[in-house]
Amino acid sequence: MSGTSAPGAPAGGVRGVLRRWWFEPVAGSRIAWVRALVYLFIPFDILVVTQDVKGTAALPGNLYQPVLFARLLHLPTPTPGIADTLQWVLLIAAPLAATGRFHRVLGVVVAAAFSWWQLINMSYGKVDHDHFAIMMAVWLLPTAGRARFRDDTPSEAAGWTLRCMQIAAISTYSLAAWAKVKESGWGWASGATFTWAIERRGTPLGHWFLNHPDLLRFGQWVVFVAEVLSPVILFLRRWWLAAALVFWLGFHLFTWLCIGIHFLPTIITLTAFVPWERARATVEGRFAGRRAARPARTESIPAEQPA
Amino acid sequence: MAAAVLGIGLLVYGTATHNDDNFPFAPMSMFAFRTDPNGSIDAYYLEANTDSGARVKVPMTRNAAGMARAELEAQLGRIMADPSLLQSIADTQRRLQPGMPHYTRLYVMRERIVLKDGARDHKETQQLVDWQVR
Incomplete structure (x- = not known):
């Protein structure tokens, strides 16, 4: 596996910089947390977010419009039986994979079944991009090697996997800007696409904005600029990174409140940016502090507080 | 890498x-895509006569009709060219909702919202094709 090879002496030039950035070792425990979150999200996805794949699978084959990968893999025309089987496989395999046991075998089973499910989901004419990053994540996670929730040993394999997940998530934003320019030219943000979205599927809150077209146009500019700038997030650290992630979480919350589109599958892959081992250390530190504070009342204080 | x-x-x-x-x-x-602030917003949907005698709006969800609105719109060209594809939606509704009234005739409808300066000016509804369910 490419992620485990040692970098050896630091290579120079662009290649060396790229390599160090892409394989920057991170605490292995991060993989354990991200893996648990992604794999525990999958049952929610297939039971709630894309539950209606079972409805499409009931359609006769003449409305099935398989996308390229479904044709290349010669996937059969979906049936309710196929949808039920995939759902059961995922409901059993994904929570098991979340534990980190047999991560490779279970990870590949989940990746294959989830991809099949999503290929069905996108094969009736409409292709959404909210599942791109999580589809990459399920194929990336089995390459990350063993990882335990409490083992913070730095790992290049973990670093590679998380970096690729980050790039996939950010691509969802940056390439959306490119798609807008390609499809609509530079005038996208001055159009009325938000009005279009709200007129067709707006919530009561969304409909309030229909009376404020200038506000909607301003929103389009904010989103477009944020999408263009999104690759910067890959190089941000600490509070700047946190602020950028909060901005996108806020954006998704807002679109959910206004037009019912939430992008949760993409949001779950943004967890690849979170230094989970630090969050855990902070929580454990608090608990340890409390535990230490209790006996401290009865025992001698100097013994509890080494210099 | x-x-x-x-x-x-x-x-x-x-x-x-x-x-x-x-x-x-x-x-x-x-x-x-860009929407022209002085253009229009189209939404396509299905209406149906049911065997209980009513004309209803077909709920455009996959759980009810097998297809969501976006998919109806994505395949609209095919359906307009060959309305017999609507038979598949009627058959699927029977399978998914056996206890509900079934469709006897399906209509492809278009709701067009005409915009002026980025806000709604007026709305037009038009029936495009229909299909007698077998």
Whole structure:
């Protein structure tokens, strides 16, 4: 596996910089947390977010419009039986994979079944991009090697996997800007696409904005600029990174409140940016502090507080 | 690293060729089209006569009709050219909702909201094609 090879002496030039950035070792425990979150999200996805794949699978084959990968893999025309089987496989395999046991075998089973499910989901004419990053994540996670929730040993394999997940998530934003320019030219943000979205599927809150077209146009500019700038997030650290992630979480919350589109599958892959081992250390530190504070009342204080 | 570069290459290729068929390496094209502030917003949907005698709006969800509105719209060209495809939706509704009134005739409808300066000016509804369910 490419992620485990040692970098050896630091290579120079662009290649060396790229390599160090892409394989920057991170605490292995991060993989354990991200893996648990992604794999525990999958049952929610297939039971709630894309539950209606079972409805499409009931359609006769003449409305099935398989996308390229479904044709290349010669996937059969979906049936309710196929949808039920995939759902059961995922409901059993994904929570098991979340534990980190047999991560490779279970990870590949989940990746294959989830991809099949999503290929069905996108094969009736409409292709959404909210599942791109999580589809990459399920194929990336089995390459990350063993990882335990409490083992913070730095790992290049973990670093590679998380970096690729980050790039996939950010691509969802940056390439959306490119798609807008390609499809609509530079005038996208001055159009009325938000009005279009709200007129067709707006919530009561969304409909309030229909009376404020200038506000909607301003929103389009904010989103477009944020999408263009999104690759910067890959190089941000600490509070700047946190602020950028909060901005996108806020954006998704807002679109959910206004037009019912939430992008949760993409949001779950943004967890690849979170230094989970630090969050855990902070929580454990608090608990340890409390535990230490209790006996401290009865025992001698100097013994509890080494210099 | 080669695997990652290949993945990014596929992704960029998907956006550059602008082809949804390449999913998951498809362009991130949701809401990428521009709507003219003085243009119009179309939404297509189905209406149906039912065997209980009413004319109803077909709930455009996959759980009710097998197809969501976006999919009806994506396949609209095919359905307009060959309205017999609507038979599949009627058959699917029977299968998914056996206890509900069944469709005897389906109509493809278009609701057009005409915009003026980015806000709604007026609304037009038009019936496009229909299909007698067998």
